[in-house]
Amino acid sequence: MRKSWGFLAVVLALSGCRKDATEGSEGGGGARETVARLEGGEAGEDAASGPYTVTKAKLDAYVGYQRKMLEVYGSLMRGLQDMGPLMDAGTPQALEKARSGLKLIERKAQAEADARQAAGLSTDEVNRIAEVVTAVISQRQMGRTLQYEEELKKLEALQSRMPEEQQKELAPQVESMRRQVETFQKLPEARREFGDANVDVVLTRETDLTKNYQDMLKAFAGVRR
Known part of the structure; x- marks a missing residue:
């Protein structure tokens, strides 16, 4: 079910950069890495493996990092959006605008590194926390979007007004809906993958993470604030 929220996974993962901005090669390597991260590139081969424990302190730092990166990504996307008409024109001004766009991306890479440092998080920590956050928040958001809880209440109310025989016929559908609601509430898949402790600590900041x-x-849709 999480596959249907692939875009959400990309968006939340974007708050965790894939490589340190200072590791880019000369001649625009940092800019190329930034573009790869914007497209949801994979983590580097040196990323740590094995279980990762999300502490309350690390999660709080990550939420602050996300808010800072929202400002950075919002500015970047608005800048790139403004380039569109000029790039289509194919004029010398368009070429200059393209150069400005590359500089904008490079500044974003530095801002990303600065935000991580200010939060006291390593590149790997940001990526590992983002992975857990994505699994939890995507499922919770899907449950709200599909409004299964509201639909279950309506279905149960309808069932209660039916004759006994019809109630029995509707029972499997009601039970199936209950299981769906329970899945979005209790997050069994995320708990199996990341452990109860990690899921529970992420849920302590669910409101902030959902807002982020x-x-x-909105930032990636080019919405102006």
């Missing part, structure tokens, strides 16, 4: 997710969608 929604704001990131």
Whole structure:
């Protein structure tokens, strides 16, 4: 089910950069890495493996990092959006605008590194926390979007008004809906993959993380604030 929220996974993962901005090669390597991260590139081969524990302190730092990156990504996307008409024109001004766009991306890479440093998080920590956050928030958001809880209440109310025989016929559908609601509430898949402790600590900041997710969608949609 999480596959249907692939875009959400990309958006939340964008808050975790894939390589340190200072590791780019000369001649625009940092800019190329930034573009790869914007497209949801994979983590580097040197990323740590094995279980990762998300502490309350690390999660709080990550939420602050996300908010800072929202400002950075919002500015970047607006700048790139403004380049569109000029690039289509194919004029000398368009070429100059393209150069400005590359500089904008390079500044974003530095801002990303600065935000990580200010939060006291390593590149790997940002990526590992983002992975857990994505799994949890995507499922919770899907449950709200599909409004299964509201639909279950309506279905149960309808069932209660039916004759006994019809109630029995509707029972499997009601039970199936209950299981769906329970899945979005208890997050069994995320708990199996990341452990109860990690899921529970992420849920302590669910409101903030959901807001960050929604704001990131707006930033990538080019919504002006």
